[in-house]
Amino acid sequence: MEIDTFRSETRAWLEANCPADMRTPMGEDDICWGGRKFVFRSPAQKQWLEVMAAKGWTVPAWPKAYGGGGLSGDEQKVLTEEMQRINARPPLQSFGIWMLGPALLQFGSEEQKRHYLPQIARGEIRWCQGYSEPGAGSDLAGLQTKGVDTGDHFEVTGQKIWTSYADKADWIFCLVRTEPDEKKHTGISFLLFDMDSAGVSTKPIKLISGASPFCETFFDAVKVPKDQIVGARGQGWTIAKYLLTHEREMIGAADSALFAKSDIAADAMSAIGLDDTGRLDDPMLRAELGQFLVDEICFDTHLDMTGTYMRAGHELGARSAELKYLGTELNKRRQSLRVAAGGSDDLVWEGAANDAGQAAKDWLRSKANSIEGGTSEVMLSILSKAVLKLPG
């Protein structure tokens, strides 16, 4: 069978090309985000990105013409499995891969695809996403940032919020109201521009976890050449909706880059110990953990089956909201259980013994899971209307 050949070749290639340092567990600081400002943590990290990018395996599903690997669904699964087998780290992670890429593949011109996609694949340009605005929140279609048509370019003025790593990104893909006379949903365009453009500034937002992964981003008469629009004028909402679906799948899928998926059962046992019957010496916590474990097994099988479904060429559509909802609510429970198991040790902030309070920080961070990328409430409303066809 061809797929077996692919597997053995992949295994051999990974064996030969994945540096030993790239086969160890990865902390949040070890993620390779790429981009003009990125500083590699080690030569191995740089080398791993380069060899994978050369094979197109930073984006294995994308066509080869755009810097991708051109792999089939089954081949992608094999690649994932073989990488997991040797604990190979992902060579590159980025919003370009997760979001802009899919949007360009679907809506971009051939020229745009050939220009932007390979830059993403090679980790040369780091992208951020300019969607939410202060005062809009979940109501994306109500956005106010305007792009005034001045002939050869749009002049963009306004403010975005929750722009992930805007202070570290090179370019932004951004929703801008370019057709002021159109209705809410049809007046928005999808623009791309350089964060080094004149008139762009960013300000990090401090979160309750102490971290600042998000920014407020300000645009003051930023000039955006007209060929940097994706799709047609006024098509921005359509593209954004398509992209939100991708984002939801990604957040729901909850890969290790987003959620610290520690072994809570083992953590609890080492922190709390067992009683005379060999059970965790905290019966109520144990019961809560039991319910969580069953739900985790359940969600994992669902995710797995959904992956197979999508690799067979099906679209999830509105049902991506289902994964987003289930996955993020589950992760909130995971992180709550983790700090409960850690007890007073995990209350210490920046402690030496508790990995600088990482569990508490992950717990606080997790509260945003059911807000970012569409709140749980928005997901449930989508499902009730688009899937269950309940009346508006």
Added chain:
Amino acid sequence: MEIDTFRSETRAWLEANCPADMRTPMGEDDICWGGRKFVFRSPAQKQWLEVMAAKGWTVPAWPKAYGGGGLSGDEQKVLTEEMQRINARPPLQSFGIWMLGPALLQFGSEEQKRHYLPQIARGEIRWCQGYSEPGAGSDLAGLQTKGVDTGDHFEVTGQKIWTSYADKADWIFCLVRTEPDEKKHTGISFLLFDMDSAGVSTKPIKLISGASPFCETFFDAVKVPKDQIVGARGQGWTIAKYLLTHEREMIGAADSALFAKSDIAADAMSAIGLDDTGRLDDPMLRAELGQFLVDEICFDTHLDMTGTYMRAGHELGARSAELKYLGTELNKRRQSLRVAAGGSDDLVWEGAANDAGQAAKDWLRSKANSIEGGTSEVMLSILSKAVLKLPG
């Protein structure tokens, strides 16, 4: 202190007058509902009703002029405690006591009070409540049953549903649309009439528990004399709302007549047994039971504190919805835990060994708790608007 005198006198009187047979645990069939059709289960039951009614203690809070005991809040509490002390059964229970009485006391004419209240207090007339209609459900104000003004009486035509024990009641208090030209809420009147009137018929509704405590009730041109209206024409909605508050307090308060408050912990232990550490040999069920017990303790203190608050002369108002919601949701959990503890024994329907499947029947019955007297959803909506002042 005067209250101590009252206590000792009450204790002595109860000791002398409460028959021994009326000091034993009471099953559902042992309730004394009174009324023209009621058949006493024993001479003791009849005697107990008569002596208590003579003292006005079937309705201790009502004024003596209307057949009540005229007791103060503190005295009522003492009477309750002294009755509980000797396990004395309630001498009489009825919708007349719980609902019509409070409505008449608030809205009735002096003549009506002197006529109807003593009949209720002595258990001579059993009342039922005609509120809900098919197609209206929670939307009481949308009711259709009409009362046409024909000069000296109203001619009532329409259909009610969920009329508790309509087939056993003597009279009905009933919401009827008498002012067809008024708005939804202001066209309704509160009428009283005899269930033996020409044109009244009832049909029991079979529930999933197998029991039929409710009826559909049909009115075909029933003649109701005009002096059998409580309050003014069109005031029915105001009276109904007042009464619903009383009903909610009653259902929330969950006295033993409504909810079988068995000792689930003891039941579970005898059905399942203990493990080597002395814990219930079913850790997950035990954990659920633990959460329930904490919530039960909590609700009991809240109910107790609310009782003190009301006896001090405060009105609960919309907050009766809080008791109704918490009390009924708690009872649903109680009954679910009870059947879970009973395991396969409690699956047997009409079994000899399991009290004719009583646990399963109570469990099924409890599902109606959060529907009858206003659904949990309606309660939460009331609270969000009337108490939290959230926007409409």
Added chain:
Amino acid sequence: MRMELLSEDQQLIADSAAGFLRDGHGIAAFRALREAGEDANSAILGELAEMGWMGIVLPEALGGVGLGYRAAGLIVEELGRHLTVSPFVSSAILAGTALASAGGDMAQNWAPRIATGDAVVALAMDEAVKHRPERIATTVSGASGALTLTGRKTFVVDGGIADRLIVTAKRGDDLCLVLCDPQAAGVSRTPQVMLDHRNAATVIFEDVAIAEADILAQGATAEDVLAKTLAAGRAIAAAEQLGVAKAAAEQTYDYLRTRKQFGVLIGQFQSLQHRTADLYCELAQVSSLIASALNALDEGSAEVETLTRAAKAKMARVGRQATEEGVQMHGGIGMTDEMDLGLFMKRDRALTEFLGDAGYHTEWILRQRGI
């Protein structure tokens, strides 16, 4: 709802099951049986056998069609949806799996009769009010040639109509699976009607004479056979409960789309929308879990125990959610016997208890994780 890719064969089975049951074996039929006080529905057995369903998991060598557990799951989900009364789970799945796994003469004798519907075989394992199949007080004792079976079994589903019982017992420290004729001297059974209008029996064995040949399996083999049998039964029971829950949910979705209250469709109320959507998500993910458990049985995967138990545990919670939300969202009418919701709620309750509830299986998973 289903995220799973079904094979053509599987899709065919699912469709034909839905069609067959809709036409004449639906909830109306269940109500008719109940009115008639008939809890065996013996008429259906021949039809199920004819379609090959009673031999669905049996290999051809034992008279079956060998289509496996995933296919059986598709059938039983429809049985659940239509509340169809039949000995499918007890005889075709539990006894079928036990006989096929044990092999030998007994399997040769009885499995083909199960497949043809000529015999119903039931599993007698529970002894207490909660499912604890590992705790067995029933014994096989005496010298070879003079063996007797003694004990008491409860909640023997279809035990009242079975031609043979597979009884779990201890012979010294060894587990035994004994094939026992309920007509034999010393056996007394008390059939009982359950709240879901199914038949289950309490069976007492008093010094019942058995032969060595009646012992289907013993010791480690018996442990394996029983584990396989229970795993299969649990995944299949979960699939049946899924059918019940889906039917309850679909009636509720429909009600929300059509019922008016306060002048609007109740499906317009956002709090009901969100709760319904949550239920939908839970049903979707438990569908995947149950399918994975059944696939694991067919593949003989190492994950069989974990997945079948997780499926049974999770389905108990989702089934309760589906039926409780159904009744609550229907309001008073949902409490009446006239509506199907109460029937779903009762069936759901019985299926939760059958072969272990959420707590029992969650406990196992906790133990497996070493805590």
Added chain:
Amino acid sequence: MRMELLSEDQQLIADSAAGFLRDGHGIAAFRALREAGEDANSAILGELAEMGWMGIVLPEALGGVGLGYRAAGLIVEELGRHLTVSPFVSSAILAGTALASAGGDMAQNWAPRIATGDAVVALAMDEAVKHRPERIATTVSGASGALTLTGRKTFVVDGGIADRLIVTAKRGDDLCLVLCDPQAAGVSRTPQVMLDHRNAATVIFEDVAIAEADILAQGATAEDVLAKTLAAGRAIAAAEQLGVAKAAAEQTYDYLRTRKQFGVLIGQFQSLQHRTADLYCELAQVSSLIASALNALDEGSAEVETLTRAAKAKMARVGRQATEEGVQMHGGIGMTDEMDLGLFMKRDRALTEFLGDAGYHTEWILRQRGI
């Protein structure tokens, strides 16, 4: 919200506490302390003492005002609402209760100093990551006249700033409460900043020389004193957590009334209305439970243990609900450090762990019921 009838004295205390804390000791003050890296807020102690709060539960004979636990609960609820940092719970309540219950010379020496704010005394009892005060590895050993204290205590709230520590230890099989000077030779303490920006210390005792006179109570007396102390601490901690939860809930109600999304006020969304109303009901009933627990302490009722533990257990769940719903309903803005919700969430978390979480106390109630 409160269904309880307060006495005139109690209402006076509640009002004056709210006023005092609003004016200069509110959340702005907390943020300023945090910016300054100051976790002791030593400035407030004198003010609290002056108002009589540090001696609120101490009898007049010990320099207190003897207003009791219900009054203390009204104060601490306001401390919770305003996130005020102070040694009120550790010193006035825990140490105050321990000293007053134990009586004797130590109480005469130290209780008045607690009341005047001249000394802070903290309780050192936890040894593991979860609160299990009954499991003590710390020992008092040696012959009378040459006694030493050895062990390790964690999560000693205000342990870093305390002038004395009341340490739980075992002397043979006897429980001992030892009053120990943290400056003594052999004591080393590591103060730590917690996620709620409170001070807690890990304290190690290595052969610390103590006198018989340092033993506040021993044996059955010590058991009684500790039980009383913990019961009081739990009810008071629950009352503080109630204040935190109410503040979070009130900010959320306000947000729902004023924030627009999709062109409407978000408080118009029914699913948020229902969840908010549920939260309101939970806060209302847990208020009654906490008040009952505090009243029971004042009355010396037999229900003290049950009510204080139930209050701590229930409040942990309601507190979590209030802060989580607050963040979720605020959306992204609720996750920012600029808003108070994150501060409430962190404080709520720490209070849940302090003196035993919901699981620990629920377990006790289960045991008490014999299961």
